[in-house]
Structure formats: C-alpha cells, structure tokens
Amino acid sequence: MNELDLRNDLRVERLAKSYGPEAPVLQGLDLTVPGGALAALLGPSGCGKTTLLRIVAGFLHADAGTVAVGGRTLVGPGVHLPPERRRIGIVPQEGALFPHLSVARNVAFGLTGLDRSERCHRTEEMLDLVGLAGYGDRMPHELSGGQQQRIALARALAPRPALVLLDEPFNALDSALRAGVRADVRAALRATGATALLVTHDQQEALSTADLVAVVRQGRIAQCDTPQNLYRRPADPWVAGFVGDACLLPGTVANGGSTATTSLGTVALTSPPVGRSTGTVVLRPEQLRLVDPDTAAAVRGTVTDVCFYGHDAKVTVAVPGLGDPVNVRVSGAVSIDPGQETGISVTGEATLHP
Structure with missing residues (x-):
C-alpha cells in the first residue's frame, strides 16, 4: 500500500x-x-x-x-x-x-x-x-x-x-x-x-x-x-508538430464522409466531421509506407535524405505538389538511397483539424 x-x-x-x-x-x-x-x-x-x-x-x-x-x-x-x-x-x-x-x-x-x-x-x-x-x-x-x-x-x-x-x-x-x-x-x-x-x-x-x-x-x-x-489525437496541428514528427496535409472531407482527400491519397479519419469540411490532416511518419512507385493508389516521390538510427530509419521524400517533404519511418535496414524514386502509401487513421 x-x-x-x-x-x-x-x-x-x-x-x-x-x-x-x-x-x-x-x-x-x-x-x-x-x-x-x-x-x-x-x-x-x-x-x-x-x-x-x-x-x-x-x-x-x-x-x-x-x-x-x-x-x-x-x-x-x-x-x-x-x-x-x-x-x-x-x-x-x-x-x-x-x-x-x-x-x-x-x-x-x-x-x-x-x-x-x-x-x-x-x-x-x-x-x-x-x-x-x-x-x-x-x-x-x-x-x-x-x-x-x-x-x-x-x-x-x-x-x-x-x-x-x-x-x-x-x-x-x-x-x-x-x-x-x-x-x-x-x-x-x-x-x-x-x-x-x-x-x-x-x-x-x-x-x-x-x-x-x-x-x-x-x-x-x-x-x-x-x-x-x-x-x-493531438488537439491541434501545433501540438501534433511539437510532440513528435508529424506530416501535416491539407485535406477535404465530403458530406457524411469518413475519409479525407489529401495529396497522399485518401486517408481514413478517427473522428469524421459533420458535413463537408476542409482542414489539416495529421499523420505520423510510421503511418507512411514506402512501396513500389507503380503500386496502385501509391503517390510518387523522390528520396532526398536517409537517416539511419539502428532500430529504424527516417526517409525523407519530396512529393510533387507538397510544399514540404514528408518523413517516413522504416524499420530495420534501408535499401533505398537519395535520388531514387519511390511510392508512398498511408496506413491507419488520421486526425482532421478544421
């Protein structure tokens, strides 16, 4: 006691x-x-x-x-x-x-x-x-x-x-x-x-x-x-960006929709808004996956940097149409180098901040 x-x-x-x-x-x-x-x-x-x-x-x-x-x-x-x-x-x-x-x-x-x-x-x-x-x-x-x-x-x-x-x-x-x-x-x-x-x-x-x-x-x-x-579930994009790495994307939700349309494709939401909405979609680097650039629904990008930490690595990818590159967390060994083209897919759910 x-x-x-x-x-x-x-x-x-x-x-x-x-x-x-x-x-x-x-x-x-x-x-x-x-x-x-x-x-x-x-x-x-x-x-x-x-x-x-x-x-x-x-x-x-x-x-x-x-x-x-x-x-x-x-x-x-x-x-x-x-x-x-x-x-x-x-x-x-x-x-x-x-x-x-x-x-x-x-x-x-x-x-x-x-x-x-x-x-x-x-x-x-x-x-x-x-x-x-x-x-x-x-x-x-x-x-x-x-x-x-x-x-x-x-x-x-x-x-x-x-x-x-x-x-x-x-x-x-x-x-x-x-x-x-x-x-x-x-x-x-x-x-x-x-x-x-x-x-x-x-x-x-x-x-x-x-x-x-x-x-x-x-x-x-x-x-x-x-x-x-x-x-x-950060309260707003500032909190998301301050606590850990975050990928902040403009997103649009149709009336009654449970997904947001972003420059990285369609993303499922934890709490869909009521009615049509636009705002900032928050994703974490571990929700992004590197895939073959020819994979269906994947978004193409170019690797600009690779930081290896032992247990994982951070791969930075520039995506056309996005002002800032996105960071992708990759477990274990990394078999991609700066300058190479890659595809990005999204897993899991994101939060939307109108």
Whole structure:
C-alpha cells in the first residue's frame, strides 16, 4: 500500500504570472494531476514551465489563481504558504547535493522531528529504494552523475512529500545513462505513491516516462492527456508538430464522409466531421509506407535524405505538389538511397483539424 494518503492530487486553476506589463508568462493556466500520477510538463523555451514549477514550490508569488495539493490550498487569494510548509520535494538539475555531507546525511537532511534511530532507518530505506543501499558513507564526488540523481530523488522522497517536482533532472546525463535513471526514478515514485511533476524539453522523455503529458503553449495548457492519446489525437496541428514528427496535409472531407482527400491519397479519419469540411490532416511518419512507385493508389516521390538510427530509419521524400517533404519511418535496414524514386502509401487513421 502507498505510504501517502491517496488525496495528494495537484490542482492548479487560473494561474497567472508576469514579469512586468509587457512580459506575461502564465495566462490563466489550469492543470490537474491525479494523486500518485507522474505528469510531464512539455513546451518550448519561455512558455512558462519553470515559472509554474517555482510557483508550486513556493519560490515565486503568483499574480492570480490557486494551487492546491490534496485539497490543501498552497497558493490563493491572500494565501502563500512558505516552501518548508508545503510538503513538496524537489529534484533540481544535476542533483545539487551538499558536497560537504555524506550520501546518508544528504538523504537525511530534511528528516526533522525524528530520533536518530528513525532517521537512520528512513535513510537506509530510501537508499535501498533507489538501488544504492550501502552507499551511505560515500561523498557526492565519489558518485557518478546517475547515482547523484538517484540520491537527490531519495533526499526529496525521504520526508514523505505529497508532491515531488523534478526540474529537468536528467539533462546532465549522457544518453546511455538517461533511460536507466528515468526508469529507476519512475519506479521509486510509484513505490512511494507521491504525485510528481516533471519539467522537460525532451518529447521522447515525456512520452516514455509520464502517465500524463501537459503541453504548455504561451502560458496555458494546450493539451493534457495520456502519452498515447496526445500522440495519436493531438488537439491541434501545433501540438501534433511539437510532440513528435508529424506530416501535416491539407485535406477535404465530403458530406457524411469518413475519409479525407489529401495529396497522399485518401486517408481514413478517427473522428469524421459533420458535413463537408476542409482542414489539416495529421499523420505520423510510421503511418507512411514506402512501396513500389507503380503500386496502385501509391503517390510518387523522390528520396532526398536517409537517416539511419539502428532500430529504424527516417526517409525523407519530396512529393510533387507538397510544399514540404514528408518523413517516413522504416524499420530495420534501408535499401533505398537519395535520388531514387519511390511510392508512398498511408496506413491507419488520421486526425482532421478544421
């Protein structure tokens, strides 16, 4: 059973913050994160992600709006609880461990009101949780970057916070370490039942790690959904283009039709509109297939670039009549080169945005 009360949901309503009359950052932002869930905040630089995190942590005052955790108001009209009274753990970039304290003393730093035996037990429990049991006597400089991030998480979780804030905690790690540390962090958060909010610039990190992904655009939430729904059913073309690669095509739907006519052929729609409609059809690169250019219903194009990633490859194809080339995801080995002609066919369903 989770250590925390199940009512540790995060609710942010109509949150506003500006750094002057000409610099609005948050503009009536609303966000709800269920108790025990890990939500990722994703968005371009300057959209308000870090400002939101700092207001929730108590480091900044909001101009308007409310923040509540587990029904307890932290920010509101006339209310601004200081950071130390919010029951919020913070994992900053690069860990930020105290260099003069041992690993055990770093983890135990926020454990107030406990006797020595209880502090030691809780510290050992947290080190075991993050897979670093027996490391208590070491100093931070004796740890790798991934180990330091695990210790920073253990320190944040030790006081049993209702909410954990993670501010791009994997940025300083090399790609070989990131996936493993992310998995360990997610497992530790789930084991304690803490609600968590992760700020990241990495779309793949958000989609692969979080239970919910909230895309921030100009100080508001453009869409908050599960990773699969966000990717498969983006709220608008901007979200589609920001979260992963997207092929955006002009499309037309006849009255009562369930398909759209595009420059890549006829495409099935997830939610056909009522009546005749025109708009932007959103396809993902993995929905496109390279076929023989003489295949019936295939659209001809010319390969302009091939990027091989090992597990798959991205093939860029210029199609007559399309302003921008399209990207096609191909599994395994690639047997086509730039300059060659190919055919493209579409599989699966697309979304239409009038």
